[in-house]
Amino acid sequence: MEPGQHHLFSQVADRYASHRPTYPQGFFSDLAARCADRALAWDCGCGQGQASLALADHFAQVIATDASAQQLQQARPHRRVSYRTASATASGLEDGSVDAILVAQAVHWFAGEAFNAEVRRVAKPQALMAWIGYLPLRIDDQHIQTLIDHFYGVTLKPWWPPQRVWVERSFAGLPFPGEEWPFPSDLWIERNWNLSQLLGYLGSWSAVAAAQRAGQDPMAPLQQELVGAWPGSGAQALRVRWRFMGRWGQVGHVTVAPRCLPSS
Numbered sequence: 001m002e003p004g005q006h007h008l009f010s011q012v013a014d015r016y017a018s019h020r021p022t023y024p025q026g027f028f029s030d031l032a033a034r035c036a037d038r039a040l041a042w043d044c045g046c047g048q049g050q051a052s053l054a055l056a057d058h059f060a061q062v063i064a065t066d067a068s069a070q071q072l073q074q075a076r077p078h079r080r081v082s083y084r085t086a087s088a089t090a091s092g093l094e095d096g097s098v099d100a101i102l103v104a105q106a107v108h109w110f111a112g113e114a115f116n117a118e119v120r121r122v123a124k125p126q127a128l129m130a131w132i133g134y135l136p137l138r139i140d141d142q143h144i145q146t147l148i149d150h151f152y153g154v155t156l157k158p159w160w161p162p163q164r165v166w167v168e169r170s171f172a173g174l175p176f177p178g179e180e181w182p183f184p185s186d187l188w189i190e191r192n193w194n195l196s197q198l199l200g201y202l203g204s205w206s207a208v209a210a211a212q213r214a215g216q217d218p219m220a221p222l223q224q225e226l227v228g229a230w231p232g233s234g235a236q237a238l239r240v241r242w243r244f245m246g247r248w249g250q251v252g253h254v255t256v257a258p259r260c261l262p263s264s
Helices: 006-010 013-019 025-033 050-056 069-073 113-122 142-155 164-168 195-202 206-213 219-229
Strands: 040-044 061-066 081-085 098-104 123-134 178-181 188-193 238-251
Touching: 013 195, 025 050, 025 098, 025 123, 040 050, 050 061, 050 081, 050 098, 061 069, 069 081, 098 113, 113 123, 142 219, 188 195, 195 219
Parallel strands: 040 061, 040 098, 061 081, 098 123
Antiparallel strands: 123 238, 178 238, 188 238
16 A cells, blocks of 8 residues: 555554455466566565565565555564565665566555556566455355445445455556456455454455544444354354456566767
8 A cells, every 4th residue: 555545454454464365376376487587576565465475485585565564563574575664656676676566455556657667667577567356255145245245335335445446346447567468267265254254354344444433333233234144143154255356467668769869
């Protein structure tokens, strides 16, 4: 995230770290396999470093940046990951130093020409760019799904930031800094959660935090409805799924034509 959005996540940083789903490991293997070199990856808008740790399994060094110091304080240390407070448009990375740039569930906060210029500046020739995320959750029980859909789309509608629409569109329409490839369409994130675990995840949403700051508690009535609908009054584990989505490809470098000098 960028300056100005800190308050959306800082309030729920501990809940975010405890309850957010991780990303499919196979994607990171595929990303690394397509890289010409694996010396350095940049995880931009890293939050609490979930994707940073996955990148560290495949790259010699990962520099993970976020504009929120509170988010970074929740990140788990790793010997190949260096966490730094920095914005997406002023990373502090060296020119032409990065083999892969990743943005996990965050590019909608800062996508644009200023960010793309920073990507092109730090990218090596043939470096890769990937934006990843996941769509709203799905649960097999239709009644529970209906309750969650209403909570997401109606109860919390006034509290979602406008940038949320880009996640729902799988980031389509945002300017991508290079040549795109077809993104894998068959990957899902899956968990088996009881009601307490699901409520912990829902409570980490930025829209919930925004409502609570305004003196409203949207979670209490939802919890009451879900206890009555959930098998075992919430104790039984149900499958929770998110479709993994994103955009990726090779960073395009802008070629500057040589300046012609006037003839004498």
